[in-house]
């Protein structure tokens with residue numbers, strides 16, 4: 001089969017079945033990402049505040065939020081009054097299209 | 099099974115297995131002497147554990163600043179060929195100065211030579227999974243550059259987590275992503291082999307009473323190393339359990355070392371010193387923080403080590419001679435450490451907001467099974483046996499096979515480099531004998 005450069009994923013799709021777990025994981029990530037970004041649109045929040053809003057464990061929230069920080073969707077803001085937790089906010093450089 | 103004929107055949111003077119600092123040093127020395135070297139690394143980047151460290155004891159030099167020039171020298175050397183994502187499947191001794199290896203290279207799904215490292219594929223990829231190069235602290239994409247100072251600094255596709263949506267390919271300006279790649283096997287003919295497969299870290303899940311996995315603010319020293327590195331997962335040192343900036347951190351030394359009950363009776367040699375290093379770095383990063391180190395004995399035997407230990411004490415790090423029995427989590431994420439105060443002879447409890455387990459060095463045993471017709475002997479602790487430790491420390495039980503670095507036992511970076519040097523010298527003298 002002739003394979004076109006830049007369109008090779010199609011070719012592998014015929015041979016390799018994407019596990020259900022992988023598509024489920026992606027859906028879950030998209031849901032969490034959307035809810036985190038929506039919650040942050042309403043105002044800057046700390047990890048415990050976000051965890052409470054989304055009803056997730058603080059540990060899971062930390063992991064997801066730090067991933068979004070790494071992907072350039074979120075940035076770090078000020079520290080809270082107790083000097084314990086940072087606030088996080090939507091990144092302002094317009095990269096975030098969702 | 100005999101080695102098949104249809105495999106692509108390659109010829110080199112030396113096969114170096116493992117591209118950590120020890121294997122890298124051996125390869126570089128041999129290449130400088132004019133020998134052709136094939137350097138195999140199973141990960142996506144060369145540099146081993148060292149490239150992922152923050153700073154190094156006892157000089158507190160930045161690890162990346164020392165590793166990066168070395169790694170690029172290795173990568174650029176005309177006499178060194180590097181295969182990443184590659185491991186030997188078997189190695190056969192065919193005679194004096196004659197070995198044959200079958201090497202399996204996993205597909206990266208990216209043509210490394212054409213990848214500019216622009217990260218546009220990463221940005222386009224919708225998938226987020228756990229980043230193993232950040233020891234699970236944060237996510238990464240399925241199309242990803244392992245870490246920013248990786249060598250080669252090229253993307254790879256994590257096929258197990260890829261949805262084959264093609265977004266990365268569409269975003270890639272150089273069209274170097276290629277899902278038609280398949281695993282490749284090579285038949286490699288060499289005259290000599292250097293084993294530099296390094297060490298494994300002790301898995302603290304094996305000590306359930308320390309609560310690792312259960313309490314998210316109990317982390318390993320390698321995770322703290324990442325938190326302190328310039329390429330860190332968070333914006334600063336934070337608790338993975340809830341993002342709080344810690345101000346009272348405890349270290350538990352000898353986690354999984356000098357402990358017969360977990361099958362590792364020996365001292366890991368590096369944990370005392372890297373913990374003291376991290377304590378000093380934490381005092382710099384978090385000036386208000388209290389740091390406590392629970393230890394059995396401090397092993398500060400190397401050059402400059404004792405001074406480094408005293409320096410930490412002078413900075414205010416608290417050292418408690420105590421055996422930690424149990425760690426319990428509190429509602430607010432803090433941890434109660436129950437320990438036997440050895441000097442006072444009593445059991446005490448102390449609260450900390452983060453605990454670092456100084457995990458020990460374990461042997462990477464897999465390599466011995468690769469040798470098919472001769473036995474690569476292991477020592478009683480399952481490291482590669484040095485059959486002539488006093489006279490030729492790099493010699494193994496197979497003539498023409500040498501060992502470098504932590505593959506032969508726990509050691510720090512300077513000793514791994516020395517050992518890599520010794521292995522290359524012994525390999526050279528072996529190779530010279532052939533031409534006599």
Ligand SMILES: Cc1cc2nc3c(=O)[nH]c(=O)nc-3n(C[C@H](O)[C@H](O)[C@H](O)COP(=O)(O)OP(=O)(O)OC[C@H]3O[C@@H](n4cnc5c(N)ncnc54)[C@H](O)[C@@H]3O)c2cc1C
Pocket residue numbers: 115116117118119120121138139140141144145146147148151153154155156184185186294295296297298299319320323368372375462464465502503504505509510511512514
């Ligand atoms: C938390 C922590 C902090 C540390 N801090 C310091 C410090 O400050 N100063 C200091 O001097 N030392 C420090 N060390 C010790 C240092 O990491 C080691 O001394 C050094 O990394 C050993 O290098 P190595 O090449 O022997 O092994 P590794 O770094 O383990 O490299 C081995 C390489 O071989 C590869 N490999 C393994 N098996 C195969 C195979 N079958 N095929 C192909 N490739 C294979 C591995 O992927 C790896 O890249 C620290 C260690 C830890 C855990």
Ligand code: SF4
Pocket residue numbers: 009222223224225240241255256259260261262263264265266267
């Ligand atoms: S094809 Fe795979 S790696 Fe590429 S963008 Fe889609 S999920 Fe990510």
Ligand code: SF4
Pocket residue numbers: 208212213214215216217218219220252253269270271272273274275
């Ligand atoms: S694979 Fe393509 S898009 Fe990804 S870093 Fe390399 S050149 Fe850039």
